Amino acid sequence: MEKSVSAVMNEEALSGIAELRRVLARSRRAVFLGGAGTSTESGIPDFRSGDGVFAAMREYGYPPETLLSRSFFLRHTETFFEYYRKYLLHPDAQPNDCHRALAQLEREGLLAAVVTQNIDGLHQKAGSRTVLELHGSVYHNHCMNCGRAFSLQDVLKRTGVPTCSCGGVIKPDVVLYEEPLDENVLRAAIAQMGKADTLIVGGTSLAVYPAAGLIDYFGGRSLVVINLGKTSRTGSATLSISAPIGEVMRKAVLEQPLAMNA
Numbered sequence: 001m002e003k004s005v006s007a008v009m010n011e012e013a014l015s016g017i018a019e020l021r022r023v024l025a026r027s028r029r030a031v032f033l034g035g036a037g038t039s040t041e042s043g044i045p046d047f048r049s050g051d052g053v054f055a056a057m058r059e060y061g062y063p064p065e066t067l068l069s070r071s072f073f074l075r076h077t078e079t080f081f082e083y084y085r086k087y088l089l090h091p092d093a094q095p096n097d098c099h100r101a102l103a104q105l106e107r108e109g110l111l112a113a114v115v116t117q118n119i120d121g122l123h124q125k126a127g128s129r130t131v132l133e134l135h136g137s138v139y140h141n142h143c144m145n146c147g148r149a150f151s152l153q154d155v156l157k158r159t160g161v162p163t164c165s166c167g168g169v170i171k172p173d174v175v176l177y178e179e180p181l182d183e184n185v186l187r188a189a190i191a192q193m194g195k196a197d198t199l200i201v202g203g204t205s206l207a208v209y210p211a212a213g214l215i216d217y218f219g220g221r222s223l224v225v226i227n228l229g230k231t232s233r234t235g236s237a238t239l240s241i242s243a244p245i246g247e248v249m250r251k252a253v254l255e256q257p258l259a260m261n262a
Contacts, residue, residue: 010243012242013241013242013243013248014251016239016240016241016243016248017241017243017248017251017252019239020224020226020239020241020248020252021252021253021258023198023222023224023238023239024105024110024198024252024253024258025258027110027197027198027222028197029112029195029196029197029198029220030105030110030111030112030196030197030198030199030200031111031112031113031114031115031192031193031196031198031199031200031218032102032111032113032114032115032199032200032201032202033115033116033193033199033200033201033202033204033211033214033215034098034114034115034116034117034118034201034202034203034204035116035117035118035202035203035204035205035206035208035211036048036049036117036118036203036204037202037203037204037227037228037245038098038099038116038118038122038202038203038204038245039093039096039118039120039122039203040203041096041097041098041244041245041246042090042093042094042095042096042099042120042122043090043093044090044093044120044122045087047064047068047087047088048064048208052064052087055087056083056087059083060079060083064087065177066177067079067080067083068080068083068084068088068176068177069176069177069178070176070177070178070179071178073171073176077161077169078160078161081160081161081162084172085155085156088119088138088174089138089152089155089156090120091152091153091156093120093122094122094125095122095123095125095126096122096246097246097247097249097250097254098202098203098245098246098248098249098250099122099123099125099126099128100126100127100249100254101249101250101252101253101254102114102123102126102128102249103123103126103127103128104253104254105253106127106128106129106130107127108258110258112130112192112195112196113130113131113132113188113189113192114128114130114131114132115132115134115189115192115193115214116131116132116133116134117134117135117204117208117211118133118135119133119135119136119137119138119174120137120138121137121138121139132185132188132189132192133185134175134181134182134185134186134189134211135174135175135181135211136172136173136174136175136182137173137174138152138155138172138174139151139152140172140173141154141155141162141170141171141172141173142170142171142173143164143166143168143169143170143171144168144169144170144171145164145166145167145168145169146164146166146168148164148166150162150164150170154170155170155172158170181210181211186210189214190214190217193214193215193217193218194217194218194219196218196220197220197221197222198220198221198222198223198224199215199218199220199222199223199224200224200226201215201223201224201225201226201227201237202225202226202227202245202248202249203226203227203245204227205227205229221238222238222239223236223237223238223239224237224238224239224240224241225237225239225240225241226240226241226243226245226248226249227241227242227245228242228243228244229242
């Protein structure tokens, strides 16, 4: 696996990594905005990818956007949980080098916040403290009837539709399609964007709104995009690196200390 990942690191990517180190070294307040690609190197597939859509259509006859919508959850709750448990819950997944590098940058005082579209909790597992989860977390669940809180293990150990002792359905605290983002989390993310001098966008095609629109609130000096494939912001980025994000962050942050304020 390591060889296959490293094989895609061409000279252009290595040059971009060197520039990323310089950007980080002179940054005073960086923010990271990440998507599904941040976790694929931890073995969590992107359910929005071609493979993910194909699997959903083959097994359930609906695309992921339908299966993970609020209306589908309410009408076909058992099917929702079957798909949710199979494709979105990965309790044994471990942080990769991207998660670890971001946690290290926070410890060093360079990274102010991680803003993530992921719901897997891997940033926290890696040690990041200021994590704004735009789409919620699989680790938090609640009874729709009495409001009692439940853990991920509470959902995993139940079969079919998980229910509370009061009879209410236990709903994951994840933002489904047709549901709004949490206003407090969204406001906090906007505030972090506005105060950042460096924004690193990684592992996302920037196709999902309103998360992708957060970049409009960034007015700092350096916009860095790290993604396999182009995004809507690749052309306007200060620096764009097309390579696996875990490999990029390992080489930029973990392999050697940054020359601060270079």
